[in-house]
Amino acid sequence: MPIIRVDDLTFRYNGLDVISNVTFEVEKGIYLGIVGPNGSGKSTLIKNILGILRPEQGRVELFGESISHFRKWEKIGYLPQRLGALNTHFPGTVAEIVQMGLPKKDPVTLRRTLEMMAIGHLASRLIGELSYGEQQRAMLARALMRRPDLLIFDEPTTALDPETREIFYSLTREMSRTDGTTVILVTHDIGVIGQYAQNLLYLDKKVIFSGTFKDFCTSPDMTGFFGPISQHLICHQHDQSRSNG
Amino acid sequence: MDLFDIFHYGFVQRAMIAGVLIAAVSALLGLFLVLRRFSLIGDGLAHTTFGSVAVVLLIGISPLYVTLAALPLVMVSSLAIYKLTSSRKINADAAIGIVSSLGIAAGIILASLSGGFNVDLFSYLFGNILTVNNSELLLSFIVFLIVVAVVIYFYDDLFAVTFDQELAQSMGIKTGRVNVILFLLTAVAAVLAMKVAGIMLVSALLILPALTALQLSLSFRTTMIAAVGFAVGAVLCGIVFAFLLNLPAGAMIVMFNICFLFFVFAAKKLSHLRR
Numbered sequence: 001m002p003i004i005r006v007d008d009l010t011f012r013y014n015g016l017d018v019i020s021n022v023t024f025e026v027e028k029g030i031y032l033g034i035v036g037p038n039g040s041g042k043s044t045l046i047k048n049i050l051g052i053l054r055p056e057q058g059r060v061e062l063f064g065e066s067i068s069h070f071r072k073w074e075k076i077g078y079l080p081q082r083l084g085a086l087n088t089h090f091p092g093t094v095a096e097i098v099q100m101g102l103p104k105k106d107p108v109t110l111r112r113t114l115e116m117m118a119i120g121h122l123a124s125r126l127i128g129e130l131s132y133g134e135q136q137r138a139m140l141a142r143a144l145m146r147r148p149d150l151l152i153f154d155e156p157t158t159a160l161d162p163e164t165r166e167i168f169y170s171l172t173r174e175m176s177r178t179d180g181t182t183v184i185l186v187t188h189d190i191g192v193i194g195q196y197a198q199n200l201l202y203l204d205k206k207v208i209f210s211g212t213f214k215d216f217c218t219s220p221d222m223t224g225f226f227g228p229i230s231q232h233l234i235c236h237q238h239d240q241s242r243s244n245g
Numbered sequence: 246m247d248l249f250d251i252f253h254y255g256f257v258q259r260a261m262i263a264g265v266l267i268a269a270v271s272a273l274l275g276l277f278l279v280l281r282r283f284s285l286i287g288d289g290l291a292h293t294t295f296g297s298v299a300v301v302l303l304i305g306i307s308p309l310y311v312t313l314a315a316l317p318l319v320m321v322s323s324l325a326i327y328k329l330t331s332s333r334k335i336n337a338d339a340a341i342g343i344v345s346s347l348g349i350a351a352g353i354i355l356a357s358l359s360g361g362f363n364v365d366l367f368s369y370l371f372g373n374i375l376t377v378n379n380s381e382l383l384l385s386f387i388v389f390l391i392v393v394a395v396v397i398y399f400y401d402d403l404f405a406v407t408f409d410q411e412l413a414q415s416m417g418i419k420t421g422r423v424n425v426i427l428f429l430l431t432a433v434a435a436v437l438a439m440k441v442a443g444i445m446l447v448s449a450l451l452i453l454p455a456l457t458a459l460q461l462s463l464s465f466r467t468t469m470i471a472a473v474g475f476a477v478g479a480v481l482c483g484i485v486f487a488f489l490l491n492l493p494a495g496a497m498i499v500m501f502n503i504c505f506l507f508f509v510f511a512a513k514k515l516s517h518l519r520r
Contacts, residue, residue, distance in 0.1 A: 050415045073417030080411055087280055089459055090408060091468040100405050101416040126462055 001064045003028050003150055003182045004049060009058035011044055017205060018044045022058070024201055024210045028149075029180040031173060033193030036203035042186045043081055043154055045203065050078060050152070062150075074103075077143035081154040081186075086135060088128035095123045098142045109145065116171065117141045118164065132159040140168060147179070154186045169196050194234040251488050256375055260494070263377040264480040266389040267437045268450060268498075272476035273396055274431050275451035276458065276469055280407050282337055286326060286428075287448030289341035290435035293322040293348030295444050297436075298369050299355035311369075312381050316436050322348060323432035327424055372443030372495040374484065381440060388433050395430065396469075399423060404465060441480070442495035450476065453502035460509045475505045 002025040009022040019041035026032050036042050047053040049060055051067045060067040063075060092100075098114065099105050114120045117137040127135060136159040143151060151172060157165045173196050175181040187193060193200060200216050202209040202225075209222055216222055217235035226234070251257050271287075278286055297315035306314045322344050329340035377385075396403065402423045405413035413420050431451075438447040454476035458468045483498030490497075 047411070052411050052414045071417065073415070076415065078412065078415040080409070080415070086409075087282075090280055091459060091463060091465050092404070092408060093464050096404070096465055097408065100408065101401060101413075101418070124464075126464075129462070 002026055002061075003030075003063060004184075005059075005061040006045075006049065007059045007061075009045070009048055009055050009060065011041070011048055011053060011055045019048070019203070020206050022203070022207055024207060026182060026184065026199070028182055029176060030199055031176045031183045031197045032185070032199045032201060033190075033197035034184060034186045034201045034203060035188070035190050035193055036208075038188075040204045042203055046078075046152055046154055046184070046186060050076070074146055075149040077146060077148035077151045079139050079143045079153045079156050086128065090126075090128050092127050093124050094119060094127055094130070094138045094141075097127050097138055098145055100142060102146065113141045113145050114138075116144070117167075133161060133164070136160055137164060144171070144175075147175075148181070150182045150184070151175070152184045152186075155188070156185070157187070157189075157192075172196070190230075190234055194236075248485070248489070251485065256377075257484070257488065259377045259379070259382050260374045260484055261481065263382045263385045264374050264441055264484060264494075264498070265477050266385040267434070267441050268454070268476035268480040269473045270385075270389050270392045270430075270434050271438050271450040272454035272458075272472040273392055273469060274427065274434050275453075275455040276472050277403060277407050277427060278431060279452055279455040279459070283341075284452050285338060285341050285448060286323070286431060287435055287438070287451035289326060289345035289348070290319055290323055290432055291439060291444040291447035292345040292352075293319050294436055294439050294447075295369065296348035296351035296355070297322075299352040299359075303355050303359050310380065312436055312440060313384060316433060319436050320429050320432040323428040323435075324425065327428045331421075331424070369439060370444045371493060372440055372446070374441045374494045374498070375488075377440060381437075385437055388430075388437060392430055392434070395426060399426065403427070442499055446495055446499045449499040449502060453499070453506055454479070457502070457506040457509050460506070460513050475502070479505060 004026040006022055006024050010020045011018050022041075022045060034042050034045070044053065048055050049062070049067075051060075051070070062070045063072060094114070095110060099110060110123070111120060114123055117140055119134060119137050119141065122130060122134060122138070127138060130138065136156070140153075140156060143153070153172075157168060160168065169192065172181075172183050172185070176183045185193065185197060194213070197213070199212055200209060201207065202222075208225065209216060209219065211219075213235065217231065223231050252261075275287075278284060294315055297318035298311055300318060301311050301314040326337075326340045326344050329335045329343065330337045335343075402413070402418045405416060405418055406420050406423050410420050413423075434451070435447050438450045442450055454472040457475045458472035461468065461471055463471060479498050479501035482501045484494050486492070486501075487494035487497040
């Protein structure tokens, strides 16, 4: 049973197609990278998968259940793209935000998760008082806190320093490999995807490519689309990552 | 007159109890509204209350039950603001403006058509907490219990929706249900607050205690408690000083709320300067 099944999904805004006829599946334990240019519908696709937006057409299933009947939200950790819109006056501490929605507060897991993201000392600080990068780390900690079966990150590393970025990618890859956590990563950085993801979905309002990196690297269509040099660079990073990992 | 003599009057006791209950309710809801940038919803709903009161008086309902009878129309208006903003095509301030203008325009037209009412419609503009009757006191108590119960029961959901609605949706929270509850309770609070401060000053009861508490940089729970504390303090001080100085109670309550805000703001600035 796939963790995510998207079938013929179309979403329109003001009568215009934002994404059209998107179909793909994600199996358990897969690290999927979703890439595409600005306005290609990446975030819209994620919001449709999570039921935040309702599609005009098509079907989404999570863990074998239709999105309209899906109730096991604790299986999902999500980091939205929008932290710039955070209300800086919001009176929530980092600890309150990271534990948001948890039925039982667990101080030990909280401390461990915050320390993993190097923000253990900020637990009692208000989220609005932190720098953008610290806020992003807090939001990552929130997504990781429940050790969910499915992690969805929308541009997660834009505000992170290189060290934290590396910690984040290594951690999510480790979770995918050892715990069988399914990871979906939306990013502009196709080089990063090459290093960490097993599968790739290239979106530009519709699916341009969906498959494994091996398929991507040997696809003449993708050579035509990206050009041989870009394709080689992406595939080289992927191969190097496999041999290191 | 001795300060404590005023507490022997029945109407002062009713005013204080109702004022404390309504101020607490307004402060609790106000925190969520301020953080979600719906600060002016109190103004919008107060204007709608003006239209609703005109309708109620036009159809001949006793002035004793005006507050209760005006409720359904204000609740519908509150839901209209929510529906307009949730479509994402109209911003909150514009939606509040639409409903607010409709309320005021309807009130003026109805007042004009009726050729005037026995009860002065314009007395509702400034409110009078000292005229709270037993039915309004009972209504305030019931609404207080409902709001406190809802905030406790839906605390996690309200917290998440206030922080980020999309994130809350991704956690499986039924954000539509939480929003409808919040907007309906706000409508009830606005109608009750009209009695305390008058239509012109309803939004002050919703906004000022929350704003004052937010200056203290506390956790969410503590901010809620602090907002209620400031609101209750302003009501008690406002009523006492209004009675002693023979001034309008609603305006005095609002002035104390503003004093608290300035005091906390100044204290915060001073403490920053000393660091």
